Amino acid sequence: MPIRQPTKEELRELASELYLTLTDEEVEFFREMAAERIESYETVRSYNPEPQFGSPSVRERSGGTRPPADENPLNAWVTRCEVRGDEGGPLEGWDVALKDNVSVAGVEMTCGSHVVEGYVPNVDATLVARLLEAGADVVGKTNMDDMGMGTSGHSAFGPIHNPHDDAFLAGGSSGGSAVVVAEGEADVAIGTDQGGSVRIPAAFCGVVGHKPTYDLVPYTGCVGLEHLIDHPGPMAREVETVARTLSVIAGSDRKDVRRPSDVPVEEYEEALDGDVSGLSIGVVREGFEREEADPRVVEEVHGAIGTLGDLGASIEEVSVPPHADAGAVHSICQSEAIAAAMRSEGVGRGWQGWYNPSWIESFGKFRQAQSDDFPATVKLSLLMGTYAGKKYHSRYYASGMNLYLELIEEYDALLDEYDLLAMPTVVETAPKYDPERDQFDRARELGTADNASPFNRTGHPATSVPAGEVDGLPVGLQLVGARFDDATPLNAAYALEGERD
Structure with missing residues (x-):
């Protein structure tokens, strides 16, 4: 205007x-x-530049519709649509689902929230364009925690139920993506991970979820929480599907907000030989010793790590004392960063890359008119982040970010000595669905992301792979590798998958 x-x-x-x-x-x-x-x-x-990623004007696509309840019993979908991919690509014939904070031109994007409900992007995210060019068909947008802030699986459109038992939740914030691949309604789904949001629902729903190395997959065209921690990642029933998808979506994007430089990529599926003989794994003690840990989950994860040992990997316990507090430090840094991002219409300032004028203007209008519709988790971050920033002049944010520099050095030192670090993705199973529990109770959730969130700030790749079950609910093992060595945790997950199958 x-x-x-x-x-x-x-x-x-x-x-x-x-x-x-x-x-x-x-x-x-x-x-x-x-x-x-x-x-x-x-x-x-x-x-008025409006770049069109993926040439939406020449693609066959539908705007999509909200599926009726009888076609969406677990509430995993927000929109069912169809965008046809190219012929002859490596993913030709695959059905792909996208978390509803990933832009698809002409298809509503809600971010699981009433605040931005009705927004229709005019671009495809870079990773969407790459999937379409590889032959995949986009078949829908998946439900997610409201504005990506949550770990249980609750959007403004209701709870996302667990595919193993609908009395439990799917986890979040990419819960819908985990459910649709677990149910076989998509071959692969894309989630986004800001503090475990791919790996946590993957663990709770019994699928594979990979958070790539920071920078490996462009975030251009996706809605995030904080540029430093946002990672898009693939989720599927099998490791090979995840690896093949990663090969397609990985690679530099000069428009990306983070770092417009070349990143090393490979054909990740070609590294899946299942041979872990000679692999060294450091088992992080602090990842197991948590107050909320279910001893049965801990036992299942140790059993899965033992299976890798039986296959020839060397297993040693290691200690990373700051890991015990890394989740708390992450939450402090995230609150202030989210508050700053919201004041900048969800995008921020001062970086070189592509800004989305359509999203910036629309989100600004929505936020000013409907901020009361934000969930309690978002309001808490806004209030505490603004309070700490104004009252204490961002001292705690700065100190927290400096602590993460020390933690990066500790992880890197261990990853110089070991090929992988291992721990539970989450030390509990999926939360039970309680219809009487309101958003304020859910805002009290603590600890769920404490093993996952540190690696969003350090940038290391991390894979969650099914490790067993407790009372019929899945348990996930998290394998963490050195930066840009995404193939190693995927191959170890592939080896474990082969044995457990």
Whole structure:
């Protein structure tokens, strides 16, 4: 929309927010200068660049519909749609589902929230374009925790039920993606992982979920929480499917917000030989010794690690004392970063890459009109992040980020000595669905992501692979590798999968 000259009252309000006290003369001066600056804003507007990723105008696609309850019994889908992929690619004939914070041109994107419900992107995310070019067909958008803030599997559109027992939840925030592959409704699904959001529901639903090395898969066209921790990743029933998908979506994107440089990629499925003889695995003690740990889950994970030992891997216990507190530090850093991102219309400033004008403008309008519809988890982060930032001048955020630099050094030192680190993805099984439990109770959830979230900030690749069951509910083993060595945790997961099958 055209920019208009700010009023004197608006300038005074803005000055107050910026801790400025303007005299009447200053107000008049800045209003006159603003009028002159408007011409420059109009120059930018006249170009109005709208790059179309994936050439949506030439693809066969439908806008999609919300599936009825009888066709969506676990509430895993938000929208069923069809976007046809190219012929002859390596994924030709595959049905792909996308978490509903991944842009598909012409298809509504809700982020699991009433706040942005109704927003329709005008671009395909880079990874979507790559999937379509590889021959995959997009068949729908999957349900997720409201705005990606949660680990249980609860969107504004209701709970996402566990495919193994619908009295339990799927986990989050990529719960719908885990469910549709577990149920065979898609060959592969894309989730996004900001603190375990791919690996946690993969563990709870008994599927494979991989959080790639930071930067390996572009986040362009996806809605995130914080640029430093956002990772898109594949989820499927088998490791090979995950690896083949990763081969397609990996690779640099010059438009990406994070780092416009070349990253090392490979054909990850070609590394899946299941040979772990000579592989060294460090079993992180602090990943098991958690107050909320279910001893039966711990036993299943140790059993899975023992299976890798039986296949020839060397197993040793290691200690990373800061890992015990890494989840708490992550939550402190995330709150302040989310508050800053929300004030910047969910995108932020000061990076070189592609900005999505459609999303920025739409989210800004939605946020200002409907912020009360944010879930308690988002409101808590906004309030605490803003409070700590303003009252304590971001001191705790800075200290927390510095602690993560030390933790990166500790993980890297261990990964120089061992090929992989191992621990439970989550030390419990899926949470029980309680219809009486409201969003404020869910905001009290602590600990679920404590083994997963550290590797969002350190950037190491991590795979969750099924490791057993407790009372009929799946348990996940998390395998963590060195940066850009995504093939090693995938191959160890492949070896374990072969034995357990």
